[in-house]
Amino acid sequence: MLSILITRPRYEPATHYLYHWSALIVEAADNGENKVFDLEKEKANRKNVESYLVKRTPEIVIFNGHGNQYSMAGQDGEDLIVAGQNADLLKGCVVYMRACSAGKILGIEIMKLGAKSFIGYREPFHFYKTEKMYFHRPLEDDYAYPFLETSNQVGLSLVKGKTAKDADEDSRKVCRNIISRLLTSNASNSFVIPALLWNMHHQVCYK
Amino acid sequence: MPDQKEINMEIINLIVARLKTIPSDASLSIGGDEQNTMTQEDIIKEVREQSVIGKQIIESQLFFLRSLKDLPVEINA
Numbered sequence: 274m275l276s277i278l279i280t281r282p283r284y285e286p287a288t289h290y291l292y293h294w295s296a297l298i299v300e301a302a303d304n305g306e307n308k309v310f311d312l313e314k315e316k317a318n319r320k321n322v323e324s325y326l327v328k329r330t331p332e333i334v335i336f337n338g339h340g341n342q343y344s345m346a347g348q349d350g351e352d353l354i355v356a357g358q359n360a361d362l363l364k365g366c367v368v369y370m371r372a373c374s375a376g377k378i379l380g381i382e383i384m385k386l387g388a389k390s391f392i393g394y395r396e397p398f399h400f401y402k403t404e405k406m407y408f409h410r411p412l413e414d415d416y417a418y419p420f421l422e423t424s425n426q427v428g429l430s431l432v433k434g435k436t437a438k439d440a441d442e443d444s445r446k447v448c449r450n451i452i453s454r455l456l457t458s459n460a461s462n463s464f465v466i467p468a469l470l471w472n473m474h475h476q477v478c479y480k
Numbered sequence: 481m482p483d484q485k486e487i488n489m490e491i492i493n494l495i496v497a498r499l500k501t502i503p504s505d506a507s508l509s510i511g512g513d514e515q516n517t518m519t520q521e522d523i524i525k526e527v528r529e530q531s532v533i534g535k536q537i538i539e540s541q542l543f544f545l546r547s548l549k550d551l552p553v554e555i556n557a
Contacts, residue, residue, distance in 0.1 A: 286517060287517075373511055397511050397536065398510075399509070399510055399540065400509050401502075401506050401509075403506060405505075461503065464502050466544055467498075467544040468508065470543040470544055471536065471539065471540035
């Protein structure tokens with residue numbers, strides 16, 4: 274049995290997509306055996322995150338949302354984890370931050386303060402989406418799925434109990450498969466490949 | 481041999497030509513605010529200006545182009 278904390282803010286287009294795609298991770302995690310704490314929308318605030326980290330001591334923590342080198346944000350851009358403030362709360366956890374740039378400084382600090390492992394991105398996370406048309410069906414957006422399926426695999430592998438190293442490798446395999454499919458078909462979304470390669474190049478796994 | 485400036489412009493022109501294949505209904509999200517959601521036109525503007533985001537786009541396109549060097553030279557190779 275695993276104890277899993279997931280943050281899923283939703284307040285603008287990018288988090289709207291992450292919110293819906295990370296629901297698939299919640300669904301996979303919530304298999305009756307694991308304990309899943311799903312902090313969605315307004316619940317993805319600093320007070321809740323700190324409280325769950327202290328009281329529930331989750332083994333796996335998956336953040337979705339906006340980030341930068343120093344912090345990981347929740348609902349309405351509120352900082353949830355900030356370097357030099359509360360990164361120590363992730364001690365002993367396997368952490369995935371699906372956010373821009375958090376792997377550059379924050380991820381390193383999280384590891385120094387005792388996290389078991391960390392997966393994130395050293396640079397901004399790029400993703401294409403279809404303008405407007407797919408806002409109500411983000412899981413069916415042909416431009417967005419290569420990015421979100423690839424990054425979702427990190428979370429899906431972690432909630433299945435795989436190590437961070439394996440989760441990182443699994444997501445890279447998914448990415449390679451998607452790129453192969455795009456290159457060998459007449460798909461209209463093959464223009465996304467450079468951005469996929471950018472994300473993979475900057476995906477880090479510290480352990 | 482062309483000088484560095486010409487090489488850079490060649491690269492920019494190559495990348496802009498590639499970016500022109502991005503469909504008009506696609507937008508690229510980068511970073512943490514709504515202003516960083518860009519259409520094909522916005523992306524090309526950033527690349528031409530060689531802004532921070534423009535340089536990221538250039539780098540990502542170069543990743544792709546460099547990855548093609550691993551293709552076999554001959555079909556039976």
